[in-house]
Amino acid sequence: MRIFLRLLVEPGLPELDLDQVGWSIFSGRKSLDSTGIIKTADLTNEELLTYRTKAQVIWSDQAGGPSFRKVHDAYRDQFGRVQFSPIATRLAICIVRNPLDIASSLSNHYGLPVQHGVDQLNQTAGGVMIKTPNARSQLPQYYGDWSAHTTSWLDQTDLPVLLIRYEDMKRKPFETFAAVAHRSGIAASSNDILKAIEGSSFQRLKALEEQQGFSEKPPHAQSFFRAGKVGGWRDELNEEQVHSIIRQHHSTMQRLGYLDQTGEPL
């Protein structure tokens, strides 16, 4: 999505370099630190919450055009505090994917067995996930389990939200990405949108990663762009793993069209 948006905003971009796409993660220390003389590593979690909200307003003021940030955090942190500035946010694009497919993708991301991904989605260890306070290049982030994370964005009323299903990005790309462009306030022709979709296709990005490498790939992962397949979970998860995810996320999965009326995966 980030690359699609970059290509849409800068259609003349000559060569795509995955590490130069920009609009880096909201919690990245480097960009937060560069907004001032403070070093975010010296701040407590309480102070960081204030700092990052203020930084967001500064970025917004300086942007001079559409500006996007990747976000892993839930909308509210574990204490219920809003983590984003409504003043500085035009739209939240909430991208969801079938958690059954996320499980193996997430495990690959960390270079760990599939069960690790299942546990992370379910947060069986205690219901929260916070990166360690000194997570090297990023601030601590609160995710919550998959359902809590997803509904924290969908159910908040402070910001307009555009819900995008990963599966729709694959199955009906033009309609899906055109909605993103429109709601983001980017004036783009159908041809511009088609070109940006083609330029950011999974196959192209995977090939680029093989050629250039990609700094966002964790050290233990084989690759950042793995399979991108819809429904791959049927070959990768065992029965118990499937059941445990459905048990925990039944209501949200049904709401997002990943389960039918009887609770069977679609």
Added chain:
Amino acid sequence: MTQPVQPTSTFHGHRSFGLTLNLPLHFPAMTSSQGPFDVEVRYGAVPDTLTEPVYVGPFHQLRPECAIFKLDDRLKFMIERGNLITIDRSGEIDDGSVRLFLTNQAIATLLHQRGQLAFHGAAVHDGQEAIILAGHSGIGKSTFAKNLIKRGWHFWTDEIAAVAQKNGRSVVYRGPAELQLWENTLRHFSLDQAGLETVREGLGKYLVPESIEQDADWLNIRAIVLIDQHNTAQYCSRILGGVEKIARLGLQTYRGEMVGPMGIRNRHLGEVGAVAANVELMEYSFYRGWDHYDQAVDALEKLILPD
């Protein structure tokens, strides 16, 4: 405005970063000094806002020759003309926080006001010359420094490396004799956190006392290493030159991005150019994570040893 803590009747003379400071609180990691003083640091009232600021950041406001840093209502700093720092603190804030923000943000800003460079980095030396380890926050500068110290190098400074020109060479001044290390780094070095002070309340980062073992106030710089991490190979290095060298060096100061609002862009560029003219700048990337850390330090050490 917060009620400032009553100024102490006792002031403490200390020497660090090439400055003799008259401080209202004791700083055990700094060398004692009787003066004369380059910088007066005092407790007093600091306004919430700066008149006619050129830049308003999340926690600070800047204009030429004056900066305000406001953590919250408990702690504010005003840094003026390169020779005066006013600290407005309430009784609720711990001394560690005051020391930390004084030696990082306030001193770095003050050094810039004085026309000196304040690199964000740690430095070690071999008895002759210093190596500055620079890089963005969280990249592992202090951890590399600790690893090199365990291999026989000597500590010189951490967090702020104050750099100036002397006799046609770039030099770096000694800093407070302590490294700031995160809890997991202590574990990596099997250091017991019991007995160590945290850098400030609420932060899992510790002050590790180091011995400077050198009488000099400054050392010539042999090289500046820009540390970075990646995920494709064990490590790689590259010597930088030309415009790229100046541009990359300029972004390593604390904070290179803020020199415009401070009104020192041209002077800063001149200082950076002077360093670029007589110091080798090396980009050094290593494979993320602890698994390859020792090999990464091995390789770096070979690169920074004298010819």
